[in-house]
Amino acid sequence: MSKKFADSGRIAPSDITPHRQYLSRRTLLAGGIGLVAAQGLAGVTRRASAQSAGALAFTHNAAFSVTEQPNTYTDITTYNNYYEFGTDKSDPSENAQNFHTRPWNVTIGGEAELTGTFNLEDILKPHPLEERVYRLRCVEAWSMVIPWIGFPLGDLLKRFKPTSKAKFVEFKTLYDPKQMPGQRARVLEWPYVEGLRMDEAMHPLALMAVGLYGKVLPNQNGAPLRLIVPWKYGFKGIKSIVSIKFTERAPRTTWAGSAANEYGFFANVNPEVDHPRWSQATERHIGANAFGPRRPTLPFNGYAAQVAGLYSGMDLRKYY
Numbered sequence: 001m002s003k004k005f006a007d008s009g010r011i012a013p014s015d016i017t018p019h020r021q022y023l024s025r026r027t028l029l030a031g032g033i034g035l036v037a038a039q040g041l042a043g044v045t046r047r048a049s050a051q052s053a054g055a056l057a058f059t060h061n062a063a064f065s066v067t068e069q070p071n072t073y074t075d076i077t078t079y080n081n082y083y084e085f086g087t088d089k090s091d092p093s094e095n096a097q098n099f100h101t102r103p104w105n106v107t108i109g110g111e112a113e114l115t116g117t118f119n120l121e122d123i124l125k126p127h128p129l130e131e132r133v134y135r136l137r138c139v140e141a142w143s144m145v146i147p148w149i150g151f152p153l154g155d156l157l158k159r160f161k162p163t164s165k166a167k168f169v170e171f172k173t174l175y176d177p178k179q180m181p182g183q184r185a186r187v188l189e190w191p192y193v194e195g196l197r198m199d200e201a202m203h204p205l206a207l208m209a210v211g212l213y214g215k216v217l218p219n220q221n222g223a224p225l226r227l228i229v230p231w232k233y234g235f236k237g238i239k240s241i242v243s244i245k246f247t248e249r250a251p252r253t254t255w256a257g258s259a260a261n262e263y264g265f266f267a268n269v270n271p272e273v274d275h276p277r278w279s280q281a282t283e284r285h286i287g288a289n290a291f292g293p294r295r296p297t298l299p300f301n302g303y304a305a306q307v308a309g310l311y312s313g314m315d316l317r318k319y320y
């Protein structure tokens, strides 16, 4: 799989990050170094991680990572969409600093044998953490490459034994206008809601993220728990999740519900289906070369080989 992911190889020389040590480790792994050496390096990561605050223990998943250079930690943590903390890209990093992510509960409901409210530690406990470097393509036609830390969403969902009626999964963000100043304005319907079809949710690329760049998620990136669906536009990646519900019908999601002509339920990255107000054929890559040439947008954000089969027989212009 890494070979296919590597095919676009779009590393701009200007995309240099300050995380040199981190990257050299990744480059070695991406370069196909032997398994023993890779495990040795993962061990080094773990030992080193105990020393710095917020560091996580994880193993790098090269097979599920692109080999493009990740954006810098600064880009990833200061250029954000998180409307609960303001609509400017710099607002979340400024306004989310005091957001409380502990204690944190997640309610599991709907069509499953096991439902209820669980504390975050119990949600996370059984899941070993992986690092996966994924492309992120925002519906606003910009992109980044982000080294997430997380675990497969499907592994979490299976634990609650969804019934045969569970055809979709709905996710909700915390609603707490006291802590989230953006929720005091009606820029969106609150709380933020997203959803996936069950087979999409069970796809091994769908990730529950708890960290990035080897450390616990910064609040502005959706701490303590957020969704990443790399073949879809970024808005599907709902942040700070407090509710997961198995449903029979497609949930009404925030963006598709409020502007159905602009944002679809599926929201698969598709260079051939434009947003009514702009083209989706190309993207601006955030980083040192952000105002250099635009890059072509890839079908399913470069993950077509892995996920196109989920949509065989569907008219992707109709189900956008």
Ligand SMILES: Nc1nc2c(c(=O)[nH]1)N[C@H]1C(S)=C(S)[C@@H](COP(=O)(O)O)O[C@H]1N2
Pocket: 076, 079, 080, 081, 082, 083, 084, 136, 137, 138, 139, 173, 192, 220, 221, 222, 233, 234, 235, 236, 237, 238, 239, 240
């Ligand atoms: N709750 C919530 N989740 C959200 C958003 C939001 O405004 N609120 N913005 C979405 C959009 S449009 C994008 S592109 C990604 C951005 O994630 P990042 O800031 O970690 O890059 O988060 C998504 N998740």
Ligand SMILES: [Mo]
Pocket: 081, 137, 138, 139, 140, 233, 234, 235
């Ligand atoms: Mo986005």
